Amino acid sequence: MxxxxxxxxxxxxxxxxxxxxxxxxxxxxxxxxxxxxxxxxxxxxxxxxxxxxxxxxxxxxxxxxxxxxxxxxxxxxxxxxxxxxxxxxxxxxxxxxxxxxxxxxxxxxxxxxxxxxxxxxxxxxxxxxxxxxxxxxxxxxxxxxxxxxxxxxxxxxxxxxxxxxxxxxxxxxxxxxxxxxxxxxxxxxxxxxxxxxxxxxxxxxxxxxxxxxxxxxxxxxxxxxxxxxxxxxxxxxxxxxxxxxxxxxxxxxxxxxDPAAGINLYETNKVDRIVLSSEAVDQNKDDENFDTILEPEILFLRFNHNHPVLGNKNIRQAVNMAIDKKSLTDVILKNGSTPLDGIVPKGFFKSPAGEDFRDINGDFNTGTVEEAQKVWETGLKEAGVEEVNVSINIADSEDHKKVAEYIQAQLEDNLPGFKLNIKAVPFAQRLEIEKAIDYDLSLSSWGPDYSDPMTYLDMWLEGGSANRMDYSNAKLEELVASARTETDLEKRYQMLLDTEKILLEEDAAIAPLYQDGTAVLMxxxxxxxxxxxxxxxxxxxxxxxxx
Known part of the structure; x- marks a missing residue:
């Protein structure tokens, strides 16, 4: 040493x-x-x-x-x-x-x-x-x-x-x-x-x-x-x-x-349970107290829909497509997280017939880098620009910094003319910046409040406190309102599926990244x-x- x-x-x-x-x-x-x-x-x-x-x-x-x-x-x-x-x-x-x-x-x-x-x-x-x-x-x-x-x-x-x-x-x-x-x-x-x-x-x-x-x-x-x-x-x-x-x-x-500080606290018996960073997973995966948990929490990118370029659907769709999410979860995170191309996570809720929501609705906005670049070029022409220089708002945790750095590399490598700056702030301040919609992109997370797909879908209502990006779609509003009072479970479930399609297929309103996994020592x-x-x-x- x-x-x-x-x-x-x-x-x-x-x-x-x-x-x-x-x-x-x-x-x-x-x-x-x-x-x-x-x-x-x-x-x-x-x-x-x-x-x-x-x-x-x-x-x-x-x-x-x-x-x-x-x-x-x-x-x-x-x-x-x-x-x-x-x-x-x-x-x-x-x-x-x-x-x-x-x-x-x-x-x-x-x-x-x-x-x-x-x-x-x-x-x-x-x-x-x-x-x-x-x-x-x-x-x-x-x-x-x-x-x-x-x-x-x-x-x-x-x-x-x-x-x-x-x-x-x-x-x-x-x-x-x-x-x-x-x-x-x-x-x-x-x-x-x-x-x-x-x-x-x-x-x-x-x-x-x-x-x-x-x-x-x-x-x-x-x-x-x-x-x-x-x-x-x-x-x-x-x-x-x-x-x-x-x-x-x-x-x-x-x-x-600091993940290294967490490991030291655990090894010196100062704490009994810690969440491991991706670097620490390989060193601790054989420990008898090691475990991974697939969470219903999702990580995604919010776009400021008032931004002159990010307000363009094709730009948002290109960002969705240009990120290799599997490498993000398997190589960068390594904590049991899985790629996500929808907003309702896998294994969270089943249809009346017993089918998983994610399996029914499938994946949105996926494709090759070449396909992403074509959509990107279309978006640049529509926005009347040749390059995009924006920043991403993130919490100052180690994992979020790694995710942001990975996204930065992916977008700058795969989308010509894209420049992404990282702005890390304390967690509470990140939330305040989101609420004020004072950002370009924001690395955000959402955990379900109750056991129903609506907990991921009604957050996009216009003016809602969870919207935080000035997004709106009248058809989405109508579907959410109808689903809240629909007592026929089959009809209601189809309304929820259609709501997600509007958000992601029709509008590419956000960029889902992954369903969170947690690697722990307890x-x-x-x-x-x-x-x-x-x-x-x-x-x-x-x-x-x-x-």
Whole structure:
């Protein structure tokens, strides 16, 4: 080993010491000592890594997987997901429906916020109406759930007070739907439907949810430390209504953007579970704790449809065709990801006849480099330019940088006159840039909110908070609206298939890249860690540590 290599490793180790000290979290060993327990008893402390900081702790504003996971573990709504990803009663003790299943009445159990206040029906009414009043990023979930008047409120045709939720008394919540909705109960597990304590939120004002002390908790854990861009710490909520089911005493979450740092933290027993970079897969694939998971999350390129060149369909189609996605997944990523030429991923949802959505609709915008170049030339002529110089907006994670560099090389090599500049920013800032549509291309990801193809298809509605590229198509709008109320499952499924065809075949509106895979190392002593394909990624409520 050369001197430069030794020096680099030494500096990384020094950085780890400073990093851990800055977080003020305990290592596995010191955490175990802190939490006590009988001699010989395994200490219940979980140490995990995450790729980015928490963008927000405000459930009405959260719109990413990291925030959803934190909120899922420090808060409690009407329902939460179980080990089979099915909704189970959380704060609900009784759920009644009227005959046509449009009015749902929930009775709440006794539970408290972390400041001692009781959780009431009014907390649900306040939070839900706040989502609609503030035009929150996930207010479209209320339309998806079919909450009465939610769409009219989004369109500013009705007032927020007309939303179909009402606190009958302190323990009774009444929710009214536009029509019966088979997805309704599953959607209630989603963090956007969590309650909030109105008095506390209003007391905090613009400081609400900016720090751990500026938010209340009513879930399995509380957040006791949050050092921005470094990590956070959960502790068991002893006042949680189901505290006996929670075995963990604490969870330390470390923000680790450098894959090499993650490996070192794992090897030195500072963390128990890490996501591996592509370089680390080859070195660790024979480890007994190694595993790959094919996720329903998709990675794709957004185009700014207002851009004078990227607004051209042929240009977008050429970009789709010019990228070798199989080499991207098999050579660059190597983490179990698979190429994707649609927007609904493989293995996510089957038709009423049992066929996979992806198999039925097939692939879109595929072809050879030569075919891509012909489409490219047509697009350049239509746009009246001879070359294109644009930038791509990406999060500053290592994997996203690699993907962007690969795309840059592919497009510059395969499309004459194409120049792509990479702009890496923190994850939260990437989202803000997308929302402002202040980009040319953006490397984006989307994880499903619920188990239905609509979760990938209704995000392209004009003006929707998930659109983020000023795309619109009237036929797509009509199909989505019809599919939301269609009770014939065969007809509805065909509507969903046709919606994807409009997005990709007719408009080439985005460039799908791959269905995400995750390569992980997780110690075998970690039991009952629930990984969910929709909504929040993880539930820690039932985790135990065994030796």
């Amino acid at each position: 050369g001197r430069k290599r030794k020096t680099k490793i030494f500096m990384i180790m020094i950085a780890f010491v400073l990093f851990l000290a800055g977080c003020n979290f305990n290592s596995s060993e010191s955490s175990n000592e802190e939490t006590g327990g009988s001699e010989g008893e395994t200490k219940q402390v979980l140490n995990i890594s995450t790729t980015a900081d928490i963008p927000t702790l405000d459930s009405t504003k959260a719109h990413d997987g990291i925030a959803f996971t934190v909120l899922n573990n420090v808060n409690e709504g009407l329902y939460r997901q179980d080990e089979n990803n099915e909704p189970i009663e959380a704060l609900v003790t009784e759920h009644k429906e009227n005959e046509d299943k449009t009015v749902h009445t929930f009775t709440l159990r006794d539970s408290n916020w972390s400041n001692g206040d009781p959780v009431t029906a009014q907390d649900f009414e306040y939070a839900w109406k706040r989502v609609m009043k503030d035009a929150s990023p996930y207010n479209f979930m209320f339309v998806t759930a079919g909450i009465k008047n939610s769409e009219a409120i989004m369109n500013e045709e009705m007032d927020t007070e007309d939303l179909g939720i009402k606190a009958i008394d302190e323990k009774t919540v009444e929710v009214t739907l536009e029509a019966a909705n088979p997805l309704f109960q599953s959607l209630m597990t989603f963090p956007t439907f969590l309650p909030q304590n109105q008095k506390f939120v209003e007391e905090q004002g613009d400081q609400y949810a900016l720090e751990a002390e500026n938010v209340l908790f009513n879930g399995p854990f509380t957040l006791v430390d949050w050092t921005h861009e470094q990590g956070w710490k959960y502790e068991k909520n002893e006042d949680y209504w189901d505290a006996d089911a929670v075995k963990l005493d604490a969870i330390n979450a470390y923000v680790v953007k 110690r075998s002593k970690i039991k009952n860690l629930l990984v969910h394909p929709t909504g929040a990624s993880f539930s820690y409520k039932w985790v135990t540590i065994e030796e």
